[in-house]
Amino acid sequence: MRIYFTFEPRPDLREPLVAEFPQVDFIFENGLSNDELQQADVLVTYGEDLNDENIQYATKVKWIFVASAGIEKMPTQAIIERGILVSNVRGIHKTPMAESMLAHILAIKRALPWMYEQQKKNEWSKKAKQTELRDSTALILGPGAIGSEVGRLLQAFGVVTIGCNRSGDEAAYMNDMVSFDQLIEALPKADIVISVLPKTEETTHLLKEEHFKTMKNDAIFMNFGRGSLVEENVLIHAIQADEIGYAVLDVFEQEPLTENHPLWTLPNVIVSPHISSHSSRYVERSLEIFKPSLEKWLRGETDLENMMDLSRGY
Structure with missing residues (x-):
């Protein structure tokens, strides 16, 4: 069996993988080669290097593991037409992303920015507008692996958590749940609104002008899911009209932001350049998910961890 990685893990991660599966011929390259793609049985990729043209070279590929x-x-x-199975690293981002979100929230609450x-200006001042996180309410759009981890950390700080998903079904570390249909009624309760929703037809432009109008004027709005959640002009208007107190944005409709983009200079906006999930342990955690699935694959099993339904987008 030939497994083609379109990225190259560090030697301390790559060498144990090769030793653990001596029956597998591993190919590691930084970038995608159609020649290697033609020979591969399994493809391991970050996903951004594949397109409609080169997938046609993957005539032998039966499983794609997406390290994203x-x-x-x-x-x-x-991929659907070819009947290729796809699995990913769902849940791998929960620790670094939850820590990033909590860091931003505490920074705003305790006036760190x-x-x-003041330090840059060499100015000693005690006029900071500091508030407490305890007894706040957080509304979390998408209480899956990442959203639930955020909920766990926030509950430890005495925050009431409300989860919001399509069905309104229960989720871990949520004190209450609402469905997308009930979202506009729940927003006025929230001091913090956090989205970690994936991009789907249903979540694209889910938040509209009326949603921001119902938020508290001092609410912290955080988008760490996908930029498609809200139209950019709607978000900018909400910020400029003081319909929300702060916006912390890790994702955007168009990335990267242009140098003259208004979000760079709008007051009460923190631009995080889609790096909240970055961690020195990213590939390590990816391989921890990949190895058990590879063991199953080698036994002829196809019930792999984190199987994806491409038709639904996740």
């Missing part, structure tokens, strides 16, 4: 959570940049229809600016 999103698939919107993959040639999904071509203001303090940093």
Whole structure:
């Protein structure tokens, strides 16, 4: 069996993998080669290097392992037509992303951005507007692996958590649940609104002008899912009209932001350049998910961890 990685793990991660599966011929390259793709039985990729044209070279590939959570940049229809199984690393981002979100929330609540600016000016001032996180309410759009981990951390700080998903069904570390249909009624309760929703037809532009109008004027809005959640002009208007107190954005409709983009300079906006999931342990955790699935695959089993339904987008 030939397994083709379109990225090269560090030697301390690559060498144990090769030793653990001596029956597998591993190919590691930084980038995608159609010649290697033609020979591969299994493809391991971040997903962004595949397109409709080169998927046609993958004539032997039966399983694609995506070392990422999103698939919107993959040639999904071509993969579906070929009947290729796809699994991903769902849940791998929960620790770094939850820690990033909590860091931003605490920084805003305890006025850290203001303090940093005062330090730059060599100015001693005690006029910081500091508030407490305890007894706040957080509304979490998408209480899956990442959203539930955020909920766990926030509950430890005495925060009431409300989860919101399509069905309104229960989710871990949520004190209450609402469905998408009930979202507009739940928003006025929230001091913090966090989205970690994937990009699907249903979640695209889910938040509209009326949703921001119902939020508290001092609410912290955080988008760490996909930029398609809200139209950019709607978000900018909400910020400029003081319909929300703060926006923390890790994702955007168009990435990267252009140098003259208004979000760079709008007050009460923190731009995180889609890095909240970054961690020195990313590939390590990816391989921890990949190895058990590979063991199953070698036994002829196809019930792999984190199987994806490409037709639904996740």
